[in-house]
Structures are given as C-alpha cells and as structure tokens.
Amino acid sequence: MEIGLIGLGKMGGNMAERLRLAGHKVVGFDFNPQATAKLTATGSVGVNSLEDLVANLTTGKRAIWIMVPAGDPVDETVAKLKPLMKQGDIFIDGGNSNYKDTIRRHDELKPQGFDFVDVGTSGGVWGLQEGYSLMIGGDEEPVKYLSPIFEALAPAADKGWGHVGPTGSGHFTKMVHNGIEYGMMQAFAEGFAILKAKESLNLDLAQISEIWRHGSVVRSWLLDLTAEALKENPNLEGLAAYVPDSGEGRWTVFEAIDLNISAPVITEALIRRLRSREDNNYTDRALSIMRNAFGGHAVKKS
Structure with missing residues (x-):
C-alpha cells in the first residue's frame, strides 16, 4: 500500500521506516532536505515539494499522513494539499491536534469529497522497535481502507491499535x-x-x-x-x-x-x-514576605 508522510522528524522518520520494512511504499516530505535525503537513502522516496509527494502516489486512494505541530501548521498543510488531491483521497492527522479542531477539519473536508482520519499516536522515538499505540477516530470506510497501515505501525496486527469512535475520538483519547x-x-x-x-x-x-x-x-x-x-x-x-x-x-x-x-x-x-x-518564582517570594509580615519569620535574601 502507498502512503504519503509529511513531517520526517525522529518519530515521522521511524514511522516511515517501520512501514517500509512492512512492505509499504512511503513517499515523504519535510522542509529539512537532510531528512528527505535520509528517507531516500533507507529505501523510501524522499521528495522536496508537496506537488512531488502527491505525484508519486499513483495507486488507489491517495492517503497522506500529516505529522506537524498542532494548530495552524495542520490547517496550512491541508490547504496546500487540497488543490493537488482528488475526491476520495484521505487526510490523516497523526499529531497531537485538539480534537475540536479535528472535528472542524473533518466537517469542512467531507462536503468537498475528502476523508479525514485522526490518529492519536503514542510510542515516541521507540516506535520503530516497539511499534506504535494508535487511537483512531473517523468514518468507518477510510479507517478500514487504512487498516494495513495501522497493522504495520502497531506492535502487532491485532494489538495496540483500534478504531475508538467517530471523528475526533482518536485525538480525544x-x-x-x-x-x-x-x-x-x-x-x-x-x-x-x-x-x-x-x-x-x-x-x-x-x-x-x-x-x-x-x-x-x-x-x-x-x-x-x-x-x-x-x-x-x-x-x-x-x-x-x-x-x-x-x-x-x-x-x-x-x-x-x-x-x-x-x-x-x-x-x-x-x-x-x-x-x-x-x-526566581514570584509566588514563593510572595509567600515568604507574607510569613515575615504576620509572624516575623526570617526572609532569605537572594
């Protein structure tokens, strides 16, 4: 299965490698050219633009896993990707987004023909060796479609991951x-x-x-x-x-x-x-001056 991955930091890079070792094609983009070069060196496809990332996903629905900081970076990434994608393609937010933002993004994208899946991802830098705990929220059909990806990232195909509920529930969990x-x-x-x-x-x-x-x-x-x-x-x-x-x-x-x-x-x-x-905590200094005021207790000078 093909998967696009945006954000090739330590966690994203390890996720890409775990997917590659499981036989999936990974196309990755990061603003750090060294990260994309490292991805290519390990056998996946590192690209230097979002246009190249989408162009290299040629089989089945395009599924793009976004690993960027919560908030505006996610919205900005989605906005840049939308013109490059087609109806039926899937956005996956694997970062630590606020679940309320996740629900909003799903509700905005669904009428436009896109699917949006939220994946609460735990495992940190040890995920490559140990696997990742994946708490997945979203509509049934895209989650089922992505199940081979989740099975590869989790500690085992039947352990450590699950579809916990509707959109937002993955990030809430x-x-x-x-x-x-x-x-x-x-x-x-x-x-x-x-x-x-x-x-x-x-x-x-x-x-x-x-x-x-x-x-x-x-x-x-x-x-x-x-x-x-x-x-x-x-x-x-x-x-x-x-x-x-x-x-x-x-x-x-x-x-x-x-x-x-x-x-x-x-x-x-x-x-x-x-x-x-x-x-130089102000709270503690305030407590000290109060004790001195009412009880004559000694005050330690800085």
Missing part, C-alpha cells in the same frame, strides 16, 4: 492518555525525589528502580526508561529543572472541568510543569 502520562511521570519523579532526600540511608536509586521493574505493582515501560536513565546519570547532572508541555495535559484539565470530573492528580502534574519554568 490520546489527549486523556497524555494527561494520565503527566500524572504517572509526576508520581515517579516525586517518589525518587523522596528517596534521594533520605541521605542518611544512602539509597541507590538506579538499583531501586531495577528492583521495582520486576514483580512490583508499579512496573511499567515508563519505569523501564527511568531505570535506564538513572543508571546512566544517577544524579541527573547537567539537566535543568524545566519541563515543557505540548498542550494535551492542559486540554485534558479543561475537559475535566467542562465535564464536572475531578482530576486533581493530572491538574497538579500540569501545574508542576508550569512551575518548573518560573525563574
């Missing part, structure tokens, strides 16, 4: 998935921080993480990755305490509020990420 991920990461980080702070016991965090990996109720792939990182850098030297977010955690919290669902763990994990980016 991935949004909540990432919110859960925030909470899990925060819990592990806090737990290891507590272990680290108990200096009198001289605990080996790398050793403890290895013990937890086998038989423990907290064993997980996330713990596996953490254990490997602690083995290589137990004191986390050279790392700044700055944690970005790509939006999905925020959207999860907003949805929880709209749905009257209490989600304190995910919400606090998001707040902690925001806190990590504050230089």
